[in-house]
Amino acid sequence: MATEKPPRFDQIDWDDISPSSRLDLSINSKLMVLTGLPVLLLLLYDLLFVDELQATVPKLGRDLGLAAQFEALGLDYDPTTVDFLFVFTLFLFAWYVVLPLYQNPRLTSYYWAKFRRNRPAVLSLLWLGIVFAGGIIGPQFISAPEQDILLGNQPPVFMQIDTNHVAQCVGPIEDGRCHGTWEHPLGTDRAGKDVFSSVIYGMTISMQIAFITTTIVATIGISVGTLSAYSGGWVDELLMRFVDIVLSFPTFLFFLLILYIYGAGLGMFILVFSLFGWGATSRYVRSKALSVSEEEFIKATKISGASTRRIIRRHIVPNTASSIITQLTLLVPGFLLAEAQLAFLGIGDSNIPSWGQLISSGRNALDFAPWIVMVPGTALFLTILAFNFLGDALLDALNPEAQAERDQ
Amino acid sequence: MGLARYIGARVIWAGVVSLIIVTITFLLLALAPNPSISEAATQAALQGGDPTEAVERQQELRGLDQPLHVRYLDFLEGVYTLNWGWSEQRSQPVIEALGEGIYYTAQYSIPWTVLTLSIGPLVGVYSAANMYSWRDHLATGFAFFGWAIPNFFFGIILLYIFGVWLQWVPIQYSTDVAVFSVANAKQLLLPVFVLVTGSIGAVMRVSRNESAEFQNATFMKTARAKGVSPTRAYAYHVMRPTMVPLSTTIVSQLLVIFLGSSLLVELVFGIPGLGRLTFDALLAQDTNLVLGSTLLFTFIAVVGNLIEDIVFTLLDPRISYDDR
Numbered sequence: 001m002a003t004e005k006p007p008r009f010d011q012i013d014w015d016d017i018s019p020s021s022r023l024d025l026s027i028n029s030k031l032m033v034l035t036g037l038p039v040l041l042l043l044l045y046d047l048l049f050v051d052e053l054q055a056t057v058p059k060l061g062r063d064l065g066l067a068a069q070f071e072a073l074g075l076d077y078d079p080t081t082v083d084f085l086f087v088f089t090l091f092l093f094a095w096y097v098v099l100p101l102y103q104n105p106r107l108t109s110y111y112w113a114k115f116r117r118n119r120p121a122v123l124s125l126l127w128l129g130i131v132f133a134g135g136i137i138g139p140q141f142i143s144a145p146e147q148d149i150l151l152g153n154q155p156p157v158f159m160q161i162d163t164n165h166v167a168q169c170v171g172p173i174e175d176g177r178c179h180g181t182w183e184h185p186l187g188t189d190r191a192g193k194d195v196f197s198s199v200i201y202g203m204t205i206s207m208q209i210a211f212i213t214t215t216i217v218a219t220i221g222i223s224v225g226t227l228s229a230y231s232g233g234w235v236d237e238l239l240m241r242f243v244d245i246v247l248s249f250p251t252f253l254f255f256l257l258i259l260y261i262y263g264a265g266l267g268m269f270i271l272v273f274s275l276f277g278w279g280a281t282s283r284y285v286r287s288k289a290l291s292v293s294e295e296e297f298i299k300a301t302k303i304s305g306a307s308t309r310r311i312i313r314r315h316i317v318p319n320t321a322s323s324i325i326t327q328l329t330l331l332v333p334g335f336l337l338a339e340a341q342l343a344f345l346g347i348g349d350s351n352i353p354s355w356g357q358l359i360s361s362g363r364n365a366l367d368f369a370p371w372i373v374m375v376p377g378t379a380l381f382l383t384i385l386a387f388n389f390l391g392d393a394l395l396d397a398l399n400p401e402a403q404a405e406r407d408q
Numbered sequence: 409m410g411l412a413r414y415i416g417a418r419v420i421w422a423g424v425v426s427l428i429i430v431t432i433t434f435l436l437l438a439l440a441p442n443p444s445i446s447e448a449a450t451q452a453a454l455q456g457g458d459p460t461e462a463v464e465r466q467q468e469l470r471g472l473d474q475p476l477h478v479r480y481l482d483f484l485e486g487v488y489t490l491n492w493g494w495s496e497q498r499s500q501p502v503i504e505a506l507g508e509g510i511y512y513t514a515q516y517s518i519p520w521t522v523l524t525l526s527i528g529p530l531v532g533v534y535s536a537a538n539m540y541s542w543r544d545h546l547a548t549g550f551a552f553f554g555w556a557i558p559n560f561f562f563g564i565i566l567l568y569i570f571g572v573w574l575q576w577v578p579i580q581y582s583t584d585v586a587v588f589s590v591a592n593a594k595q596l597l598l599p600v601f602v603l604v605t606g607s608i609g610a611v612m613r614v615s616r617n618e619s620a621e622f623q624n625a626t627f628m629k630t631a632r633a634k635g636v637s638p639t640r641a642y643a644y645h646v647m648r649p650t651m652v653p654l655s656t657t658i659v660s661q662l663l664v665i666f667l668g669s670s671l672l673v674e675l676v677f678g679i680p681g682l683g684r685l686t687f688d689a690l691l692a693q694d695t696n697l698v699l700g701s702t703l704l705f706t707f708i709a710v711v712g713n714l715i716e717d718i719v720f721t722l723l724d725p726r727i728s729y730d731d732r
Contacts, residue, residue, distance in 0.1 A: 245425050248713045252668040253686075253705045257433065260690050260698055261440040334664075337558055341672050344560055347690060359561060366568050377561040385556035 028095045035091045043084040082208055082267045089211040090136075114397040121393030124386035131383055135203035142200055145193035145353065155180040156187040156195070156371050165368045187371045189361050195375050202355040202376060206383060209270060209339055210332045216274035217281055218328060224278070225285025225320075226312055229293065240286070247279035252338055259347060266352050269342065273335055284327050288320040322394070329391035333384040340380055355380045415718055422714040427484075429706050433699070434483050438476065487703060493696035497689060502700035505685060509701070513670070513681035515587060516596050520603040521662060528608045529654060532615025533646060536623060547612060555609030559665070560672035563602045567676065570598060581678040599677045606669060607661045614657040619650040652724040659716035667705055 046056045049063075055078035061070030079087075101108045116122060154170055155161040160177040169178035180187060186195040228239040255272050258264055264272075292298065293316060301311055343356025350357065355376035362372025452462030474482075486492065492502040535544040571579040578595050585591040622628065623646060631641045671683030678684075682701060689697035 241421075244421070244713075245428055248425055248709050249429065250667045250702075250705050250709045252671075253702050256686070256690060257436060257698065257702050260693075261436055333556070338668065340558055341560060341668060344672060345675070345687065347687075359564075363564060366564065367572055370568070373561070373564060377558070377565075381557050381561065384558070385552060388552060388556055 028099055031099070032091060032095045035095075036088055039084055039088045039091065043081065043088075046079070046084065047081070080267070082212070082265075082270065085212050085267075085270075086208045089215045092215060093211065111397050115393055118389075118393040118396065120389045124389040124393075127382055127386045128390065131203045131379075132207055134200050135205075135207035138197075138200035139204055142197045144201060145197045148192035154178070154184045154188040154192075155369070156185060156375075159187070159371070161368060165365075186375050187369070189358065189372045190365055190369070191361070195358070195371060198353055198358050199355070199376055199379055201353040202358065202379065205266065205339070205352060205354040206336055206380075208266070209335050212270050213274040213277065213335045214328050214332060216270075217278045217331060218324065220275075221278040221281030222285055222317060222320075222324065225282040226289050226316055228282070229286045229289035230308070230312060230316070236286075240283075243279045243282055246276055247283075249276050251276040252341070255338075255342070256347070259342075266339075269339060273338060277331060277335070281324065281327055281331070284323055285320050288323050289316050292316055292319045326391050326395045329387050329394060333387045336380065336384060336387075411721075414721065418714055418717050422710050425713075426707060426710045429710070430484065430487055430703065431480075433702065433706075434480055437695075437699070438479065492700045492703070495689070495694055495697040495700075497692040497694035497697060502696050505697060506682065506700055506704055509680070509682035509685040511681075512583070512679050513674070513683070515592070516599045516603070516679065516681075517666065517670070519596070520600050520607070523600065523604045524607045524611060524662065525658065527604070528611030528658070529615045529647065529650065531608075532612040532654075533619045533642060533650065535612070536616045536619040536646075537642065539620060544616075548616075550605075551609040551612040553609070554605035554607075555613075557605070559602050559606045559669040560676055562605065563598065563673050563676040566598050566602060581680070583680060595677075599673050599679065602673055603665060603670065607665050610661045611654065611658055615650055615654050618653050619646045622646045622649050648723075652720065655719045655723055656716055659712055659719070663709055663712045667709060 042056075042060075045060065050056050050059050057078065058067070058070060061067040154166060155178060159180045160174075162177060166178050170183055171179040171181035173179070184194050184196065186199065188194055189198070224239055224243070228236045251273060254276070255264070255269065258268065258272060262268075298311060298315055301315060306314075339354060340356030340359070343352065343354045344360040346360050358376040359373050359380075362369065366373055450459075451457075453459045490503055492506075494500075495502050495505045498505050531547050535547040538544050567577075567579065570576045577598055578591075581595055582591070585595070628641060628645055631645050636645075670681075671686060673679075674681045674683040675687060682704070686698065686701040686705075688694075689701065
């Protein structure tokens with residue numbers, strides 16, 4: 001007598017497919033906790049225990065009784081809240097975007113093959129890679145641009161300027177014209193700040209804005225969108241009406257008002273813009289989630305006894321991912337532009353070395369020192385362009401239906 | 409639900425949204441320290457008076473000693489009866505100052521809107537009809553360029569090239585010229601061009617991609633088979649369904665640029681319009697005027713979204729009012 005039951009296909013042991021215990025995390029989540037938690041703890045420490053005038057890391061050294069060691073290692077950073085959040089989002093990016101690409105080499109090479117066909121997109125990715133690397137590594141090697149009024153308006157290499165406009169020329173002077181040197185490869189602005197290093201420091205700001213806003217917008221947008229799609233009824237109605245309000249909010253002007261009343265730095269900018277920027281994303285996710293939840297495979301999963309949580313996490317969110325990624329790449333340029341515009345107006349925090357700041361500082365010198373405006377302006381233009389091309393290419397690469405439609 | 413009821417419901421909803429935004433604005437202002445009060449305290453202290461007394465007097469003067477809800481109702485009444493206060497910086501009522509701003513803003517906004525509305529969809533459909541030809545590539549390149557270049561940066565460069573170098577257009581905006589004159593057209597040429605380039609890109613892209621879908625639709629084949637001329641086929645059978653998704657893009661694009669970039673474009677070209685007004689008020693710490701222009705822009709945004717919703721339903725007869 002066979003006591004063993006015959007194998008059946010309609011009953012699924014869910015524990016077998018993925019560990020049921022919530023404590024049993026995937027390697028990605030483990031790495032995230034391992035790296036993200038210390039960052040958040042440090043942020044809390046910074047917010048609660050460190051005065052505004054104290055530098056965070058040396059204070060930590062003193063509190064731990066390791067001041068001497070910290071000093072010997074040269075640990076004297078004073079990161080801001082934005083810096084902490086930036087590092088945190090970088091870890092998120094590494095463990096949930098880059099690592100999965102490495103874990104699934106087959107899919108990665110499949111998408112890459114499709115992506116590679118779009119040449120502008122590859123170039124865009126390259127440029128964004130430069131901005132990313134420059135923004136993260138650059139400030140470690142290049143010292144922050146310093147004011148030196150005597151060295152104002154130095155021309156870039158291979159360019160020249162009338163000596164009337166420069167107080168002191170670093171390079172050779174020929175026929176009353178000051179020539180550029182490699183000391184300031186892209187010249188200096190009116191206050192004598194090196195344009196090249198200003199642009200590098202501007203990359204950091206741009207990347208901080210891009211990463212942190214994307215994370216916040218994605219988190220809120222995906223949560224609200226899926227919740228709305230999955231609960232339906234009055235919850236859906238309420239959330240979508242709320243989205244209506246968020247969408248009709250004139251964020252840029254509102255930020256001006258906040259700036260006027262309270263004054264605001266980069267952190268406030270990121271917070272306000274991402275808190276009012278998720279409306280379109282959540283609408284997008286909702287409509288996508290609604291159409292996915294009608295699919296046969298969702299019904300099959302449901303019949304086999306998968307929990308709602310599981311369906312949402314394993315099937316609905318991943319299936320909306322392609323549209324979310326595209327949507328986010330198209331959202332980021334808007335934030336970058338808004339920051340540049342505010343910096344250009346000169347009413348934000350003038351200590352942030354962003355591209356907009358540099359453009360605004362060179363505006364009056366356009367007729368004799370055009371590089372002050374042109375270099376950061378071009379960098380901004382290229383970055384926005386690259387995000388747009390990338391979004392377009394990702395749409396084609398990640399969405400087979402769009403490709404099929406086009407091939408018809 | 410009929411069309412009238414649908415529109416009615418939408419209008420009421422727009423009213424609710426504006427109320428919420430006004431409320432948030434009020435809270436922002438109410439919770440913030442008022443600069444003029446601390447200024448009064450400093451003044452009193454400098455002149456040997458009693459700062460606390462000065463603060464109290466200022467608060468009484470501004471009605472800040474009343475409870476929050478009374479102030480809120482007062483504020484609402486003021487906002488909705490268009491009693492927006494006095495602009496200290498310009499020594500005139502806020503409404504009047506805003507009216508002057510609108511006069512100059514409209515002079516470039518109207519041509520800009522008309523041009524975006526007329527050229528964008530046409531070029532988009534044209535590119536879809538000639539997909540992957542060099543004209544299509546040119547249009548696509550232009551769309552991406554206009555979409556990506558920051559308006560204020562583009563404005564500075566164009567002003568430098570055509571104003572300073574070539575001297576084709578005046579560098580300084582003049583308010584003395586008549587509205588309908590060659591001189592005015594000349595000085596508004598660059599701002600309009602910059603704004604059109606900024607807003608037309610998205611319109612061209614969306615109309616191109618959307619109309620590409622309808623070009624090979626069966627109804628187009630039928631129309632062609634019946635011998636409909638290409639112009640008519642594109643005008644009636646492709647343009648019409650394309651306008652439905654496009655209306656959303658157009659309104660939101662125009663709004664985004666109007667609410668954000670027009671301020672900078674006015675600043676770059678020295679046009680004394682609404683954006684310039686807001687900026688000057690911010691610098692001069694003229695709270696009433698800042699508030700007034702923020703509210704005006706907010707109402708424009710709310711009305712714009714309302715128009716978008718209504719146009720969307722009117723254009724697409726398939727949408728039933730019950731679903732929304």
